[in-house]
Amino acid sequence: MTASVSAPVGFRFAGVGAALPEKVINNVDLTAAMDTTDEWIRERTGIGARHVGSSTSELSIAAAREALDRSGLQPADIGQVILATTSPDYICPGTAPAVAYALGLDCGAFDLQAACSGWVYGLVVANGLMLQGLDNILVIGAESLDRITDYTARDTGILFGNGAGAAIVQQDPTGNGRVLGWDLGANGAHVGILYSEHGGFLQMDGKEVFRQAVTVMQRSTNAALAMAGLTVDDIDLVIPHQANVRIVDAAWKKLGFSQEKTVMILERTGNTSAASIPLALADALHEGRLEPGHNVLFLGFGAGMTWASMIVRWEGTLTGTAAW
Numbered sequence: 001m002t003a004s005v006s007a008p009v010g011f012r013f014a015g016v017g018a019a020l021p022e023k024v025i026n027n028v029d030l031t032a033a034m035d036t037t038d039e040w041i042r043e044r045t046g047i048g049a050r051h052v053g054s055s056t057s058e059l060s061i062a063a064a065r066e067a068l069d070r071s072g073l074q075p076a077d078i079g080q081v082i083l084a085t086t087s088p089d090y091i092c093p094g095t096a097p098a099v100a101y102a103l104g105l106d107c108g109a110f111d112l113q114a115a116c117s118g119w120v121y122g123l124v125v126a127n128g129l130m131l132q133g134l135d136n137i138l139v140i141g142a143e144s145l146d147r148i149t150d151y152t153a154r155d156t157g158i159l160f161g162n163g164a165g166a167a168i169v170q171q172d173p174t175g176n177g178r179v180l181g182w183d184l185g186a187n188g189a190h191v192g193i194l195y196s197e198h199g200g201f202l203q204m205d206g207k208e209v210f211r212q213a214v215t216v217m218q219r220s221t222n223a224a225l226a227m228a229g230l231t232v233d234d235i236d237l238v239i240p241h242q243a244n245v246r247i248v249d250a251a252w253k254k255l256g257f258s259q260e261k262t263v264m265i266l267e268r269t270g271n272t273s274a275a276s277i278p279l280a281l282a283d284a285l286h287e288g289r290l291e292p293g294h295n296v297l298f299l300g301f302g303a304g305m306t307w308a309s310m311i312v313r314w315e316g317t318l319t320g321t322a323a324w
């Protein structure tokens with residue numbers, strides 16, 4: 001699809017989809033492979049189960065197909081695909097072209113690697129492409145983390161799972177839906193606290209990741225709020241990256257957000273990296289937690305370290321997805 005540079009008008013979600021593989025590993029299942037307990041994992045992380053199986057492209061296609069169906073748009077309407085993932089099908093090529101092909105799209109398609117912040121990075125990039133005249137941008141967050149997770153390792157094996165969430169974002173001619181503020185950040189000094197080598201498993205300094213995550217969540221939220229000219233009290237719903245409930249609790253204590261305004265799905269999914277925020281968005285829609293005029297904060301952080309946030313004034317009346 002080609003676009004002409006034109007005045008941007010607003011930002012809204014046209015459709016959201018989600019996909020989780022059928023196979024579930026719960027905490028009790030993990031006790032067969034490592035010295036742990038359901039109680040320990042729940043108490044230290046808030047996780048009860050994680051999904052495994054399927055590939056990043058398969059999960060992407062399923063989530064994107066649902067987003068497309070729910071948007072009422074046709075494949076020819078999609079102007080760009082951005083696939084945020086840290087577990088692509090291949091090192092080369094990216095996974096996005098195969099996903100676009102399977103969906104019958106005729107547009108640009110690329111992978112975006114910003115680990116768990118990837119989907120929010122993708123939203124910011126999509127907003128930028130809209131400023132160049134593109135419309136109806138499919139932003140997918142998808143992971144098959146079981147390929148890089150050692151389910152016998154007590155630190156990482158308890159955390160990660162597979163899944164995908166997808167959203168089609170579009171210009172909002174009414175101007176009611178808008179991007180109010182955003183923030184993107186990275187600090188490569190922390191590469192070594194969470195990484196996976198080619199062909200290897202995720203390696204992590206859990207305590208340091210925890211500490212850095214709490215810090216960058218505050219920093220990124222404050223930057224996005226400042227750009228939006230809003231305060232914490234003006235935010236109606238926060239959809240944070242789902243890594244550990246204790247990380248969110250610790251950040252919220254410093255920021256002043258309430259649990260009531262927070263979407264958490266971690267208990268059912270574990271950490272699905274780039275997929276976690278769109279999966280949580282799908283859940284929030286399913287629960288009817290989003291209303292036109294709400295100020296919604298998407299807040300991601302992850303390996304790199306990277307972090308990303310976006311505050312959107314919500315427009316539209318979307319509903320939940322088949323995954324929930």
Ligand code: COA
Pocket residue numbers: 035036037040041044045116154155156158159204205206207209210213243244247271301302303
């Ligand atoms: N089950 C049972 N016991 C475990 C365990 C497990 N899976 N993992 C560690 N333990 C034990 C340790 O051996 C230690 O025992 P000891 O006190 O007798 O020596 C104790 O529990 C504490 O271990 P520690 O490693 O200090 O745990 P922790 O409180 O730091 O929790 C994590 C570990 C991984 C849950 C936590 O560090 C974490 O979640 N960090 C953030 C990770 C993250 O979110 N990564 C993704 C970011 S996008």
